[in-house]
Amino acid sequence: MGLGKKMGMGIESVGILNCSMFFLFILILLPSHYYCSQIYNITASQPLAHGQSLVSPGCIFELGFFSPNGSANQYVGLWHKNISPRKVVWLANREEPLADTDTLASLRISSNGNLELVDRQQNTVWSTNVTMIQVSSSNTSSVAAVLSDDGNFVVKHVIGAGQSIWQSFDHPGDTLLPTQLQGFDTKSGTKNVLTSWRSNKDASMGIFLVGLSAETPSQLFIWINGSIPYWRSGPWDKSKFIGIPIMDDRYNSGFSLDDSLIQGTTYFSYSFFDTL
Known part of the structure; x- marks a missing residue:
């Protein structure tokens, strides 16, 4: 009986292990949008991390980290959320790609109110680089980056009238979106x-x-x-x-x-x- 119990416990343990491995395997096979987390704005206290995506209020557009067609380059890009295959309509770091192995990169609001992309070593790879932002280092909470349903990615003051500081519509890539000039x-x-x-x-x-x-x-x-x-x-x-x-x-x-x-x-x- 003792041996049977031990053998039974051993078989049960193997069954639980196999079951766990099966579900882990299924999770790995799922497309990234099934398990990546979504946020609706980027602030000084809430950067956009690898594995997250920024979505517009109506879930029409999405922004996040990606590597195109198996490339070793990694970009922060913007695309239609529910259109497949993915068509990227705007890129942040177009001329300064990250390595696709850099999973510690993030897009954040810097101490001077600019939006910046930093790599795993916290080096600035890309920035909105607006020189006349009237934001003190102690008041960056008044600045946020949001994505609109028209596909415009905007950095703005969130206090008062929400004045725009920078917008992607002024920096087109290879795609012209409706209403974009x-x-x-x-x-x-x-x-x-x-x-x-x-x-x-x-x-x-x-x-x-x-x-x-x-x-x-x-x-x-x-x-x-x-x-x-x-x-x-x-x-x-x-x-x-x-x-x-x-x-x-x-x-x-x-x-x-x-x-x-x-x-x-x-x-x-x-x-x-x-x-x-």
Whole structure:
């Protein structure tokens, strides 16, 4: 009996162990979004850690750490939460990737109110680098980074009117989202353009660039290496680009081009029509 009990206990223990190993194996096989934790803002007391994701209020967009297509590079990227396969629409550290083995990196609010990405050794890899933030080191709790349902990633003051300090819409990657502006400001010298990835594993800037030309009326260009014309849309005639045949007088695209000589700005954008 003693031996039987001992043998029974041994078999039971093995069964429990096998069961535990089975569930651990299933957990490992689950896609990362099943067990990663979600947060809704980044603050001085709540950074975004590896394995976490920042989601917009309506769960439309998501931001987190990822390595594209088995790359050894790791980025902080932004994508549509419920669209598969994943399409990344914006990157923070595009030119400064982390090693994919760095699981201690985090995205946090720094002591001067900037949003910064730090590696495992707490070295700053990327930062919003806004120089005129009026935040003391003892009051960084007034700053937060949030993700909007339109895909705009914003650093803002959370006290009072919630003044925006920095936004990703002003720093496009290879994708233009609805309501996001692409163009230039001649007075400030700023210019928003789209740039291709170098490869599907390397998100650094590739050879293709998309932007508006400086002449009036303006037109969209694709340039190679920033200066060699590859394609153009034809001038904007206040309703369409005349070089795109499908944009006839009946074509209601949602595209718009706002050209202000007084303000010195020219911006192109698009929006979806409400079909409800």
